[in-house]
Amino acid sequence: MKISIITLFPQVFDPILNSSILKRAQQKGMVKFELINLRDFGEGKHKVVDDRVYGGGAGMVLRADILAKALKKGKGERGKGKVILTSASGKPYKQSDAQRLSKIEHLIIVCGHYEGVDQRFIDEYVDLEISIGDYVLTGGEIPAMVIVDSVVRLIPGVLEKEEATQNESFSNFKFQIPNYKLLEHPQYTRPEIFEGKKVPAILLSGNHQKIAKWRKEQAIKKTKKVRPDLL
Numbered sequence: 001m002k003i004s005i006i007t008l009f010p011q012v013f014d015p016i017l018n019s020s021i022l023k024r025a026q027q028k029g030m031v032k033f034e035l036i037n038l039r040d041f042g043e044g045k046h047k048v049v050d051d052r053v054y055g056g057g058a059g060m061v062l063r064a065d066i067l068a069k070a071l072k073k074g075k076g077e078r079g080k081g082k083v084i085l086t087s088a089s090g091k092p093y094k095q096s097d098a099q100r101l102s103k104i105e106h107l108i109i110v111c112g113h114y115e116g117v118d119q120r121f122i123d124e125y126v127d128l129e130i131s132i133g134d135y136v137l138t139g140g141e142i143p144a145m146v147i148v149d150s151v152v153r154l155i156p157g158v159l160e161k162e163e164a165t166q167n168e169s170f171s172n173f174k175f176q177i178p179n180y181k182l183l184e185h186p187q188y189t190r191p192e193i194f195e196g197k198k199v200p201a202i203l204l205s206g207n208h209q210k211i212a213k214w215r216k217e218q219a220i221k222k223t224k225k226v227r228p229d230l231l
């Protein structure tokens with residue numbers, strides 16, 4: 001898989017792309033990242049990429065023509081790739097989106113900034129607008145990192161135990177009720193007693209059937225409490 005990222009701040013990606021799972025995925029040859037600096041396509045001495053809003057209003061908007069030039073670079077000679085725009089007004093991002101995107105050969109993620117992006121660029125070139133939540137961030141870099149991280153860990157072979165991604169919150173796994181996405185059950189590790197609190201005895205019983213039943217009950221309980229909308 002290849003992921004191209006169009007951004008005004010390519011440097012902020014380095015520590016994330018070169019740590020942990022994302023670093024290992026690159027080393028294994030399973031993903032290739034390309035950072036495209038939007039500023040390189042800016043105009044004039046100051047490499048301007050934005051302008052004032054038509055119709056009046058505060059802030060600046062990223063220019064469609066500048067974005068289109070950067071996108072041409074991202075699409076390369078084959079002129080292909082699924083174009084995602086990070087946008088507070090986009091479709092709320094879900095684990096099921098990450099699953100779908102993890103099967104695509106080339107993703108191109110455009111990071112917005114300032115007040116956003118000229119609508120004509122969106123209409124002409126963007127396949128999917130993604131919002132990572134109902135709040136407004138300064139730029140699309142953090143949302144792009146969220147998308148990249150959630151997608152890459154789902155590429156088969158990236159995680160050593162693929163089962164890990166099937167048993168997580170929002171993913172269907174063996175004890176889930178069909179068509180419902182549960183949150184994950186609570187997890188424990190050593191020490192067995194922490195500040196007077198013991199690990200639930202069932203987890204030390206060695207009875208895998210009972211443990212699976214307990215985990216399912218706990219997952220339902222947590223989902224009911226914090227995300228009843230999922231049920």
Ligand SMILES: C[S@@+](CC[C@H](N)C(=O)[O-])C[C@H]1O[C@@H](n2cnc3c(N)ncnc32)[C@H](O)[C@@H]1O
Nearest residue numbers: 086087088112115116131132136137139140143
């Ligand atoms: C300050 S925001 C622009 C907000 C825009 N004026 C609005 O009201 O929807 C600048 C950029 O940050 C990114 N951004 C902000 N919040 C986001 C969110 N919740 N999800 C995805 N991207 C977001 C987008 O790329 C956006 O173009």
